[in-house]
Amino acid sequence: MDFKKFKYVSLILGVLITLLLAGCGDKEEGTDSESGSTDSNGEVDYSEAVDYTIIGIEPGAGISVTTEAAIEEYDSLQGWNVELSSTGAMMTELDNAIRNEEPIVITGWNPHWMFAAHPDMKYLDDPLEIYGGEESIHSMSRRGFEEEQPEAYKMIEQFEWNVEDMEEIMYEAEETGDDINQIAAQWVEDNEDRVSAWSEGVEDVDGVEVELVSTPWDSERASSGVLKAAMEQKGFDVSVTEVDVAIVFESLATGDADATLAAWLPITHREFYETYQDDIVDMGPNLVGAKIGLVVPEYMDIDSIEDLNPNN
Secondary structure (H helix, E strand, C coil): CCHHHHHHHHHHHHHHHHHHHHHHHHHHHHEECCCEEECCCCCECHHHHCCCEEECCCCCCHHHHHHHHHHHHCHHHCCCEEECCCHHHHHHHHHHHHHCCCCCCEEEEECCCHHHHCCCEEECECCCCCCCCCEEEEEEEECCHHHHCHHHHHHHHHCCCCHHHHHHHHHHHHHHCCCHHHHHHHHHHHCHHHHHHHCCCCCCCCCCEEEEEECCCHHHHHHHHHHHHHHHHCCCEEEEEECCHHHHHHHHHHCCCCEEEEEEECCCCHHHHHHHHHHEEEEEEEEEEEEEEEEEECCCCCCEHHHCCCCC
């Protein structure tokens, strides 16, 4: 090869190498294959990475309604959407995202087995307190229930347990695939000291029927399953009907059901409670320390809803 030809080939190779390096540099500065695009400061734009979408659960659920309100109130969520489907669908997306260390924003709540399955998750701070602070799950009844069935009313009123108890049952059901009512019944057998406090002063009965109304969520299935098993030890004939949360409150107000263990207050079910509060009886909390909000994996370097960006 003569000198001129060698010089020409070297020049071409130099240009190609320069272009290749420049392209790699642009890729490193502009995007991250796992975490989405980055801004001008090199920080991950998680909002764009999740396509300005919050993964939610069933339409009409308390946390779904609250999330729609959060999108309206937060400047950082302007232009965002909440994808409403089902709890199962949300958990599938969460599992996939965490497996691949991808960004995701979901509607989350305690108690739920999601935090046992994925302990490295966190709630985003909620400066506007749209989701409220600590929630309690209340027992409620129809009016006249105490006078007509005082023993049943007393046992439901005395029922209380904690977040860890509920999540233990929920997680076991998820891991084993066993029916949550069977697991709840076994929990009652294994925790006689706890159950005896609920039945203190309650007389045995013979087949007195009690109609509990609940929501189709594992947290409420755990509560209803545990109390059903405990009350049946005292001779009650307990049935549990799962309906939409709006129907829970309506059925108590109309007297179609006796009681529920599924009222989340003061935020999640506030709208439903305020609509029917004159026609139902609040028996007080059966669980304290519940929480709802927007949840992300720990590997996402944000701490507040206000750290997100609007979809302008």
